[in-house]
Amino acid sequence: MGNSRRSFLKVAGITALGIGTKPVLDVFASSGGHGAEPKPEVSQNEEALTAKKWGMVIDTRKFHSAEDLDPIIEACHKIHNVPELTEPKHEIMWLWGDEYKHVFTHKEHELINDRIKHLPFLVLCNHCEKPACVRACPTKATFKRDDGIVLMDFHRCIGCRFCMAACPYGSRSFNFRDPRPFIKEENKDFPTRMKGVVEKCNFCAERLAVGKMPACVEASNGAITVGDLDDPESEVRELLRSNYTIRRKPDLGAGPSVYYIV
Amino acid sequence: MLELALKGDKKYWGWVIALLAVIGVAFAVYLKQLDFGLGITGMSRDVSWGFYIAQFTFLVGVAAGGVMVVLPRYLHDYKAFGRITILGEFLAIAAVVMCLLFIIADLGQPMRAFNVILYPTPGSVLFWDMIVLNGYLLLNIVIGWNVLEAERNNIHYAKWVKPLIITSIIWAPAIHTVTAFLYCGLPGRGFWMTAILAPRFLASAFAAGPALLILLCLIIRKVTKFDPGREQIQSLAKIVTYAIIINVFFLLCEVFVVFYSRIPSHMSHMQYLFAGLHGHGALVPWMWTSMALMATSIVLLVIPATRKNESVLAFTCVILFIGTWIDKGMGMISGGFVPNPLHHVTEYMPTLPEILITLGVYATGLLVLTILFKVAVGVKEEAGGLKDTCESC
Amino acid sequence: MYDKNKIVVGLVIFVAIVTFPFWYNLGKASSAPEPKLSEKAKAAKECVVPKKDMKQEHMQILDLWRDTVVRDANRIYKTGKGKTFNMSLSTGEDSCMGCHENKAEFCDKCHNYASVDPYCWDCHIAPKEKKPEENK
Known part of the structure; x- marks a missing residue:
């Protein structure tokens, strides 16, 4: 199985570094050989939601004011222990709202209709097809999963912030200080972060893994849909088929996976 | 040879102790930064790189600038520079040391810095920057030390050093090119997205580095018995002019x-x-000062009379150094972050702790430079490169 | 020999400084603590691997687990004996802390003794200690 070979290689790597020795190999890779005990296995949860290429469609017609966004943002930030910092320079944001001219910088014009001009648009990590942040990261602390989700490994991040310079969407935040004192109510099922690492939207990878939809989807009353962009039968594909949608800065070629119906 | 750095007069030791004091204060502030996080700096979500990375960028230039004495000496066999190549190489060492320290100071999790080696990522420019900087440091230490030791023993340096010297000549532009690539390959950062960024970096490097070297030569002439030489300084001045x-x-x-x-x-x-x-312009006076300083230095360098007058030249080098420092050390980095990708303006100014840590790194570099130059000048003095014998060089 | 006295004095000072940790701690050695198992852990008898291996290798196992979860999206670990675990430090009933409920008695006791300071709890939230007297 691909997975056990992969973990074997990882263990072999650790062993080569002299950190661990034979006993570790016994744990993960050997058993099968002696005795009747089968090898240990790793797998996903049975109920996990999977896709070939995750994507999101936001129907902005269903939002009318900043207040409509608040519960969605709150759901996201609460569940992920995103701190509320008082100093704006140190702000951490996974999901937030901004005006059309700031979100779609290449598409704005003076005479755009009033609804769109003053409508707040939800912004988050675009989980790009060719993410510039992943290219920039010197430790693979940020990486793209096979299913298209761009993730952070907080254990590995050295805090160089190259990814923040690389991201053309301003989707990344840095922990300029210990975030814990600024988390009002800790969700103990999700870790907080420590000072000195970068963070961003994780497409609720931890929820998809146990069969739940992302928190923003649940809180959006149907305004946000996520699904498999590679599956023509999926709900997101149906929405993309039947509506005119735009993406942020498509001209940069990063291939954002978040679509907006305007 | 290091023992040469242990013999000095009161002024020498006073200078060393003063530098150590600055380093001590800065280190205490750094411990504070380690404890609190990078929040003690002026950096923000929008301007996520600041003073540290800017100084790093500028000093990579100074390090690369050292090649401007090595190249004429070894590729064009320009003998006069033989007297000062060691100064260029040792300046490069001190500059690279500062670069590496600035990178460490800028990391949110410096204890994990080795992750860059544990999980090598050849797709990341920062990975290559780590390689070229450490490589350049090593090259200059090996070359500088061997050539100087040979000079002390009055023999020709070992044969295997020559290929290393050639390598270092190619390596020098590489360090600044890779450093420019950190910025110019980022989508959505219009200020840096220019193919001319690396050439620009190199041009300012070959101006600022040799200008600093001229100043150091003039200081050495003043405080030691070794004269780097008038011809050498004038040749450097011409390089600075073009650059x-x-x-x-x-x-x-x-x-x-x-x-x-x-x-x-x-x-x-x-x-x-x-x-x-949008009403934000904290850097405007700085940038125009930089432009004025660079323009003035060009005038003073182009006119032969002012270039050949060493007092005027010293003044020119000072303003040129400050001008290029503002351009690269202040404007180049935060300019790229303002406005941010969503076209919001968040301004950046370094804070006092940030400036203190920066001064500490500069003091460390100066200490390394002082010790290395003390050794180099000591060898030169022993070898009889005294003022009176200088006319022949 | 030049400066014989100076050299001897220097050597004595050097040796004294180098051996400082040994004589400073002389007689203070305490026996290694045993982590206290929760009722739940006792009932389960065996963890992911036998106790002895767990003692030696839990750090490597945790390291592998976190890479497997974070990077490969696999969260379930099935041992050779067919027991399954949720590869998580602190989320859910079948995570590490779901069973080893008391961080102070289970983790800290040995870590303090061995003077290791893993940064797990900088981010992961430790389960609330249930007995108030253990919070001291």
Whole structure:
């Protein structure tokens, strides 16, 4: 199985570094050989939601004011222990709202209709097809999963912030200080972060893994849909088929996976 | 040879102790930064790189600038520079040491710095930057030390050093090219997205590095018995002249492209730096000062009479160094972050702790430089490179 | 020999400084603590691997687990004996802390003794200690 070979290689790597020795190999890779005990296995949860290429469609017609966004943002930030910092320079944001001219910088014009001009648009990590942040990261602390989700490994991040310079969407935040004192109510099922690492939207990878939809989807009353962009039968594909949608800065070629119906 | 750095007069030791004191204070502030996080700096979510990375960028230039004495000496066999190549190489060592320290100071999790080696990522420019900087450091230590030791023993340096010297000549532009690639390959950062960024970096490097070397030569002549030589200083001055003119030319090329095309995502950064944007213009006076200093230095360098007058030259080198430092050490990095990708303006100014840590790194570099130059000059004095014998060189 | 006295004095000072940790701690050695198992852990008898291996290798196992979860999206670990675990430090009933409920008695006791300071709890939230007297 691909997975056990992969973990074997990882263990072999650790062993080569002299950190661990034979006993570790016994744990993960050997058993099968002696005795009747089968090898240990790793797998996903049975109920996990999977896709070939995750994507999101936001129907902005269903939002009318900043207040409509608040519960969605709150759901996201609460569940992920995103701190509320008082100093704006140190702000951490996974999901937030901004005006059309700031979100779609290449598409704005003076005479755009009033609804769109003053409508707040939800912004988050675009989980790009060719993410510039992943290219920039010197430790693979940020990486793209096979299913298209761009993730952070907080254990590995050295805090160089190259990814923040690389991201053309301003989707990344840095922990300029210990975030814990600024988390009002800790969700103990999700870790907080420590000072000195970068963070961003994780497409609720931890929820998809146990069969739940992302928190923003649940809180959006149907305004946000996520699904498999590679599956023509999926709900997101149906929405993309039947509506005119735009993406942020498509001209940069990063291939954002978040679509907006305007 | 290091023992040469242990023999010095009161002034020497006073200088060393003063540097150590600055380093001590800065280290205490750094411990504070380690404890609190990078929040003690002026950096923000929008301007996520600041003073540290800017100094790093500038000093990579100074390090690369050292090659401007090594190259004529070894590739063109320009003998006069033989007297001062060691100064160029040792300056490069001190500059690279500072670069590495600035990178460490800028990391959010410096204890994990080795992750860059544990999980090597050849797709990341920072990975290559780590390699080229450490490589350049090593090259200069090996070359500088061997050549100087040979000079002390009055023999020719070992044969295997020559290929290393050639390597280091190619390596020097590489370090600044890779450093430019950190910035110019980032989508959505219009200010840096220019193929001319690496050449621009090199031009300002070959101006600032040798200008600093001229100043160091003049100081050495004053405080030691070794004279780096008038011809050497004048040759360096010519290199500085060409380099600073090319640097300003490149800058004007940028200005044309940006303002004639009028593409907002490229233009807004320049507007911010030179005119202010949406009422924010903290860097405007700095940038115009930089322009004025660079322009003045060009005039003073181009006119033979002012270039050949060493007092005027010293003044020129000082203003040129400050001018290029502002351009690269203040404007180049935060200019790229303002406005941010969503076209919001968040300004950046370094805080006091940030400046203190920066001074500490500079003091460390100066200490390394002082010790290395003390050794080099000690060898030169022993070898009889005294003022009176200088006319022949 | 030049400066014989100076050299001897220097050597004595050097040896004294180098051996400082040994004589400073002389007689203070305490026996290694045993982590206290929760009722739940006792009932389960065996963890992911036998106790002895767990003692030696839990750090490597945790390291592998976190890479497997974070990077490969696999969260379930099935041992050779067919027991399954949720590869998580602190989320859910079948995570590490779901069973080893008391961080102070289970983790800290040995870590303090061995003077290791893993940064797990900088981010992961430790389960609330249930007995108030253990919070001291």
